[in-house]
Amino acid sequence: MRKVPFSFELHPARSEHIAKQLPDRIARLVAAGPEFVSVTYGAGGSSQDASLDVLKHVIENHPGVRTMAHLTCVGSTVQHAHETVRTFMDAGVHSFLAVRGDLPVGAPEDAFPGDIRTAAELVQLIHAVQNERRPWREVAVPGTPGITVDRDGRERAAIAVAAFPNGHPSSRSWQQDIDTLLAKQAAGANLAICQMIFHAEDYFRMVDAARAAGVELPILPAITPVTTPAGLARNLELSGEQAPADFAVALEVEPTEAGRREIGIDFAAKLTERLIEGGAPGIHLYTRNMHEVPLAVLARVGLIDDARYAQLIAPEFTSEAQAIVGEPAS
Ligand code: FAD
Numbered sequence: 001m002r003k004v005p006f007s008f009e010l011h012p013a014r015s016e017h018i019a020k021q022l023p024d025r026i027a028r029l030v031a032a033g034p035e036f037v038s039v040t041y042g043a044g045g046s047s048q049d050a051s052l053d054v055l056k057h058v059i060e061n062h063p064g065v066r067t068m069a070h071l072t073c074v075g076s077t078v079q080h081a082h083e084t085v086r087t088f089m090d091a092g093v094h095s096f097l098a099v100r101g102d103l104p105v106g107a108p109e110d111a112f113p114g115d116i117r118t119a120a121e122l123v124q125l126i127h128a129v130q131n132e133r134r135p136w137r138e139v140a141v142p143g144t145p146g147i148t149v150d151r152d153g154r155e156r157a158a159i160a161v162a163a164f165p166n167g168h169p170s171s172r173s174w175q176q177d178i179d180t181l182l183a184k185q186a187a188g189a190n191l192a193i194c195q196m197i198f199h200a201e202d203y204f205r206m207v208d209a210a211r212a213a214g215v216e217l218p219i220l221p222a223i224t225p226v227t228t229p230a231g232l233a234r235n236l237e238l239s240g241e242q243a244p245a246d247f248a249v250a251l252e253v254e255p256t257e258a259g260r261r262e263i264g265i266d267f268a269a270k271l272t273e274r275l276i277e278g279g280a281p282g283i284h285l286y287t288r289n290m291h292e293v294p295l296a297v298l299a300r301v302g303l304i305d306d307a308r309y310a311q312l313i314a315p316e317f318t319s320e321a322q323a324i325v326g327e328p329a330s
Pocket of ligand 1: 041070071072097098101117118119161162163171172176183194
């Protein structure tokens with residue numbers, strides 16, 4: 001079986017119905033051995049409690065799995081952001097995806113008079129909160145000039161940031177996106193996770209430009225496996241990306257649900273394959289809180305073996321099957 005790290009993005013459940021099914025879906029995803037699972041956060045804190053509930057559920061029920069909390073800063077005061085980060089750390093979360101978030105469409109700029117304006121500032125704030133809670137006590141590593149570790153053996157908070165292979169929609173230029181990523185790295189980010197892509201070349205082009213400019217962070221490409229024309233349209237609208245025309249047409253003209261599912265899985269698996277072959281350090285899958293299709297994509301590219309995949313999607317996902325959780329890929 002291949003060993004390439006993969007990770008999943010989850011959302012707070014948007015309905016009672018999904019909320020009931022979420023623990024089972026999370027158990028199946030987690031049992032596949034992800035590097036981490038991240039949980040989205042409504043801009044302005046609109047989903048704070050619901051996001052925290054999902055994170056706490058994973059921490060309490062799946063203690064071997066690293067959780068990553070998305071946090072936004074748009075409209076937030078420094079004090080409120082401090083409190084929020086502390087609340088998440090108190091719940092046991094030590095990895096974050098620091099994003100700015102967006103104002104509601106049509107909202108005037110001054111409707112959210114926050115004083116943290118960019119994701120880079122949020123990254124600095126998260127490090128500051130960690131240091132305040134328990135100061136980082138650095139000691140030199142003998143024989144490795146410039147390298148220090150914490151005396152208590154702790155890891156620094158892992159802080160991811162967003163990257164946009166085709167540019168952020170409000171960026172004035174490609175260079176601005178690269179500069180923004182550099183600013184996030186300088187602020188202390190140690191991972192970048194991309195906006196969903198539909199073309200592997202978009203990712204490689206951005207990584208090359210970022211490296212040439214001095215970005216050293218690992219940059220994870222992200223994929224949303226979609227299996228319906230409506231799902232594709234929704235994701236293209238959300239991301240501002242474009243899908244290959246032949247994929248969009250194939251989904252549109254396929255008459256059966258099983259056929260559309262196969263087209264979606266095949267497309268996502270081939271994209272994953274190209275990204276891995278091209279040297280991506282891992283794959284981040286936007287799951288939309290579903291387990292079957294993301295797991296099928298991973299099985300198709302050999303990141304989950306066939307016997308394990310059969311267990312993970314069996315109607316009865318037993319506690320014995322859950323217990324055979326492999327070590328997270330590293
Ligand atoms: P920033 O890095 O702050 O940048 C936003 C814009 O400002 C860019 O155009 C940038 O070029 C510009 N900019 C930044 N710094 C400077 C500067 N110093 N000077 C001039 N211009 C600057 N949104 C949510 O609400 N919740 C989520 O959970 C969430 N998760 C996400 C996960 C991923 C992987 C991605 C890719 C996006 C996610 N988003 C989420 C969306 C994100 O909030 C929006 O895309 C937002 O518009 C930009 O966020 P950012 O962190 O990239 O912002």
